Amino acid sequence: MxxxxxxxxxxxxxxxxxxxxxxxxxxxxxxxxxxxxxxxxxxxxxxxxxxxxxxxxxxxxxxxxxxxxxxxxxxxxxxxxxxxxxxxxxxxxxxxxxxxxxxxxxxxxxxxxxxxxxxxxxxxxxxxxxxxxxxxxxxxxxxxxxxxxxxxxxxxxxxxxxxxxxxxxxxCSAGTGFGAVANNAAVQPGESAVVVGAGGVGMSIISALRLAGANPIIAVDVSGEKLAEARRAGATHGLLAGAGLAAGVAELTGGGANVAFEAIGRVQTMQELPDLIRPGGRAVFVGLPPEGQELRIDGLQLAYDGKTIIGSNYGxxxxxxxxxxxxxxxxxxxxxxxxxxxxxxxxxxxxxxxxxxxxxxxxxxxxxxxxxxxxx
Ligand SMILES: NC(=O)c1ccc[n+]([C@@H]2O[C@H](COP(=O)([O-])OP(=O)(O)OC[C@H]3O[C@@H](n4cnc5c(N)ncnc54)[C@H](O)[C@@H]3O)[C@@H](O)[C@H]2O)c1
Ligand SMILES: [Zn+2]
Ligand SMILES: [Zn+2]
CATH class of the missing domain: 3.90.180.10 (Medium-chain alcohol dehydrogenases, catalytic domain)
Structure with missing residues (x-):
């Protein structure tokens, strides 16, 4: 050979x-x-x-x-x-x-x-x-x-x-999405979840959340079509990205989700992710930003609220x-x-x-x- x-x-x-x-x-x-x-x-x-x-x-x-x-x-x-x-x-x-x-x-x-x-x-x-x-x-x-x-x-x-x-x-996408839910966030039945970005990776996260018994499962995207797809994959709600997002998630979850996933790779969305979770919640970074970009996060508030940020490599x-x-x-x-x-x-x-x-x-x-x- x-x-x-x-x-x-x-x-x-x-x-x-x-x-x-x-x-x-x-x-x-x-x-x-x-x-x-x-x-x-x-x-x-x-x-x-x-x-x-x-x-x-x-x-x-x-x-x-x-x-x-x-x-x-x-x-x-x-x-x-x-x-x-x-x-x-x-x-x-x-x-x-x-x-x-x-x-x-x-x-x-x-x-x-x-x-x-x-x-x-x-x-x-x-x-x-x-x-x-x-x-x-x-x-x-x-x-x-x-x-x-x-x-x-x-x-x-x-x-x-x-x-x-x-x-x-x-x-890649389905494996990463499944692993982000099962391994990185170890999502438990009945936990509330939000997924920002419903592309190949985000949609995989949504399917895995459904399998894990999360509820509600809120999909967020800029595309209404993607949100309709997300509902078919197991999301219970869809929200368009924008200014009122944190308030919308808080309303559907009674004060913020237990766990949130970023699946776009956009710095702005990543730094807003902790705002979508309740005290004690987990924010999981799955999306990957361009090289060299830094995040601004309110460290005092994060500590007060006992929130966890989890980096997810290959789920x-x-x-x-x-x-x-x-x-x-x-x-x-x-x-x-x-x-x-x-x-x-x-x-x-x-x-x-x-x-x-x-x-x-x-x-x-x-x-x-x-x-x-x-x-x-
Ligand atoms: N951590 C890992 O191991 C790992 C593995 C695979 C992929 N990734 C990363 O995951 C990210 C997503 O990959 P993908 O293949 O799903 O990409 P994709 O392009 O299919 O999905 C991105 C989604 O985000 C949506 N979107 C764009 N801007 C938005 C905004 N401002 N608000 C809400 N939604 C918005 C798009 O409409 C699209 O549905 C990439 O950064 C990729 O590199 C990470
Ligand atoms: Zn990939
Ligand atoms: Zn090794």
Whole structure:
């Protein structure tokens, strides 16, 4: 297994208008402990948009996308737990598996993670462009590519009955949303909750809140359409964002929610989040702002009110534990993840998908690949 594979992939090279080009890249075979996956579905996430809109710096050329599901096609030496034909969901936070945080059950807090820098655990990449220059998979996934190579521990086996489009979302938005509710906020039945921003991540939080038995569940967005969607996903109320928001939430919850989630990545909304919770409540930051932006929060009031601010990285997920839990809840009809998908597209539609996201349309676009080379 020494041959490079030619793959089509959506590549970002720093275009000021945030355009991607579909390029032909060369992908090395999986090295020791790695697997090659034939991607079947790749979700278009807000984090990709931060990158291509210049809000976060990444190594370039960048193979975009980090929300992937597909079929294992080839395995490197030393891979024991996966075989060709396995359906897998890819984890974008590829922790070292050995540090105190990893072995203590908090892989999301790993201090030695390299996937944030678009590198495989050994600091390298398997991608090269047509000129032979190295290309870097965003979050060490590069999901918007016909095939990808990832460490075996980042490819989590999933029940074949979960459709690829739904499975891809478990790799980021649905996984993050579920984890933010179940792990970070540990929401209890009957707690009141508010979710600001009802995109792919916010809507996933809403579905998970419903599963957790939260009540009421208040969705907030600038789009009335998104609020209608949110009601279908399990929100009990929808409020348009704006000046009267804190008063509206206080009225519906009798003085503020037990828990609030920010799922946009907007500094203004993040600093207003503690105003939506009652004394003793939790405010969870899931949305990620542009690099270098700071928040202003009234520290005295926060302390008086005994409020907690929680930062959520990948929903505090342990992928090998949590992806199957989420898939099981979906298969049992308890987590309506199909509803998150508002459009299915091809790789060549990738720029339209980001434009729709910038306009605040669509909960999630999923790029589908035809799966040539699958065993199916
Ligand atoms: N913490 C993590 O591990 C993690 C994981 C995945 C995504 N994210 C982040 O979550 C955020 C959301 O991602 P997404 O894919 O859902 O994006 P998205 O674009 O699909 O959703 C954003 C939503 O916010 C709404 N919105 C915009 N401005 C608003 C305002 N002023 N008030 C209320 N609503 C407003 C939009 O209409 C849209 O529905 C991004 O910052 C992304 O980077 C974080
Ligand atoms: Zn670690
Ligand atoms: Zn994401």
């Amino acid at each position: 020494t041959e490079q594979l030619q793959v089509r992939a959506a590549v970002y090279r720093g275009d000021p208008d945030g355009r991607l080009a579909v390029e032909q890249l060369r992908l090395d075979p999986p090295a020791h402990g790695e697997v090659r996956i034939r991607v079947r579905a790749a979700g278009v996430c807000g984090s990709d948009r931060h990158v291509i809109d210049g809000e976060w710096q990444v190594p370039m050329p960048a193979v975009m996308g980090h929300e992937a599901a597909g079929v294992v096609e080839a395995i490197g030496q030393g891979v024991r737990d996966l075989a060709p034909g396995d359906h897998v969901i890819v984890a974008w936070h590829q922790a070292c598996q050995r540090c105190a945080e990893c072995t203590g059950g908090k892989p999301w807090a790993c201090t030695r993670v390299r996937s944030n820098d678009s590198q495989l655990p050994d600091g390298t990449t398997r991608w090269h462009d047509a000129d032979g220059a190295e290309a870097w998979p965003y979050l060490a996934v590069g999901a918007m590519s016909e095939c990808i190579v990832v460490p075996d521990f980042a490819a989590i086996k999933v029940d074949d009955r979960v459709p690829f489009d739904v499975a891809s979302l478990i790799g 505090g997920l342990v992928p090998a534990r949590d992806f199957p839990r989420i898939a099981d809840a979906y298969l049992a009809g308890e987590l309506p993840l199909d509803g998150l998908i508002s459009a299915r597209a091809t790789l060549d539609d990738v720029n339209d998908a980001f434009d729709a996201m910038r306009r605040g349309e669509r909960t999630r676009t999923v790029i589908l690949f035809d799966g040539d080379g699958d065993e199916e």
